[in-house]
Amino acid sequence: MQSAPISTIFHAALVYFAIVLGTGFVLGVFRVPILVPRVGERWAELAEMPVMAAVIFFAAGHILRRFPEITLPGRSLAAGLLALAFSIAAELGLTVVLQEQTLAEFVGSRDKISGSVYIGLLLIFGIMPRLRLSSHEQAIHERDDA
Template sequence: MRAIRAGSVYFLWVFAAGFVLGVVRELWLAPWLGARAAELAEMPVMWLVIVLAARWTVRRFTLSASVPTRLATGMLAVGWLLLAEVALVLGLRGLTLAEYLGGRDPVAGTAYTLSLLLMVAMPWLWSRAGR
């Protein structure tokens, strides 16, 4: 049960930061730098958010250091994130899922996928770093 609460809160931290940064990216960075460069410029900030959110979540919920608990926390957070992204992006942009996925930049999309993998692993990686 603790991993469910922790994963949900971890998602909320990352989603909130991503939402704010996404607005900045779309309104100011993308018109100035282009879509790919804007997404790539946002990535290091999101990686920092992921690290800090995972660290805070692990400490706040005193998660067990077991691999299944830590990975379940990360997977739940990413699951919530993907659901929220699909709901918001498709709802706000009026795209189908196929249109959205087909329109992703291959370079920025790869960086985004790596960010999701980092988000899944970070609660576990944080426990390893703390040893």
């Protein structure tokens, strides 16, 4: 079987990253001025995380449907990990440029609780396309059998 072109994996990763990053940006627009003053940064970030987990779940399914060439374990994992690399690069880049923090200052400024949950969610983001692969394949087989 011929491997998916690198450009297809790259494009799938970029779409996945854009959906999740865009949603995070929109949620942040509401979280920072509305939730943070009322409940504090930790609770505001924790309140946002289930929404982001759902977005990650559905965005991973979307790229599997939109890019059928990546519906093999290695390809779906590569797309997820590449999207994770984009996400980390974007966050670190924005932190250094916009907030004028060093990497060490950024890591040190994170809340231990919400920061730990965030790191876990990032790892899930990276592997979710691979995790969704079995449910995606099952849906295809059910559709073909109908």
